[in-house]
Amino acid sequence: MTPSPDKGEEKEGPVIRDKRRIDPETGEVRAQAAESPPAPEAPADGGAKGTDEEVSSLKSQLAERIADLQRVKAEYDNYRKRVERDRVAVREQALGQVLSELLPVLDDIGRARDHDELTGGFKSVAESLEAVTGKLGLERYGEKGEPFDPTVHEALMHSLSADVTETSVVDVLQPGYRIGERILRPARVAVADPAPDDGAEEPGDQAGEQAGDDGE
Incomplete structure (x- = not known):
């Protein structure tokens, strides 16, 4: 058999606290048992000093980030200019090689014109060729x-x-x-x-x- 607890001993169990503001029996508002603790006051000197240091640190970090962004932008601008310059140089080099092969043909056209031999269909072809090379910048x-x-x-x-x-x-x-x-x-x-x-x-x-x- 399970021994019965002594009468003098209190029965252990959950403790229930009634925190309701309205008394269920009387219907009246209960008085607060304790007032809310006051909000902590900010320190007079130490807090202001800490805030100034934090602001100074944030400004320093912001200046560093701005400098990094400006450096990256300058590097990108230089890269873009270099790529554009190289692209133009490659185009001019390729175009120059093609047009250089046509120079003997243009010389023949010039000699034919000097001797009044540029007539008929040959004249039309010659003028068209000169017009095309002129549009290409020659x-x-x-x-x-x-x-x-x-x-x-x-x-x-x-x-x-x-x-x-x-x-x-x-x-x-x-x-x-x-x-x-x-x-x-x-x-x-x-x-x-x-x-x-x-x-x-x-x-x-x-x-x-x-x-x-x-x-x-």
Whole structure:
């Protein structure tokens, strides 16, 4: 048999606390047993100091993030410019190779035009070809009378002329071609330098005359 508990001992069990604000028997509002604890007061000095440090830290982190974003943006802009520059260079190089193969054909067209042989259907085809290459940026250059420029001209013949005041192109043996600033073929030309004045005395003669005057 299970021993019965002593009468003096309290029976153990769950403790139930009635926290209802309305008394179920009287219907009256019960008085609060204890007032709500006051809200903790913020520290006067330590809290303000901690807040300033946190704000300063956040500002520093924000400045670092902005600097990182600006650096990444600058790197991306440089990369985009480099890619665009390389793309244009590759396009010009490929286009230049194709047009360089057509230069002998254009030379034949030019010679036929100079000899009045550009007639009939051949004339239409030649003009169409020149129009297409012009749209692609191919430019023909080299004219008589223009100043000689060694960066775009190739001098094959040289002479003296009293009709020029500076080194000039007096004949175009083969026209030059370029795309923008890129030279596909320099203009092959004959150049002339200004001829010396025949009436001017040579420096040696002037020196001899001066010596003879001094000896008299």
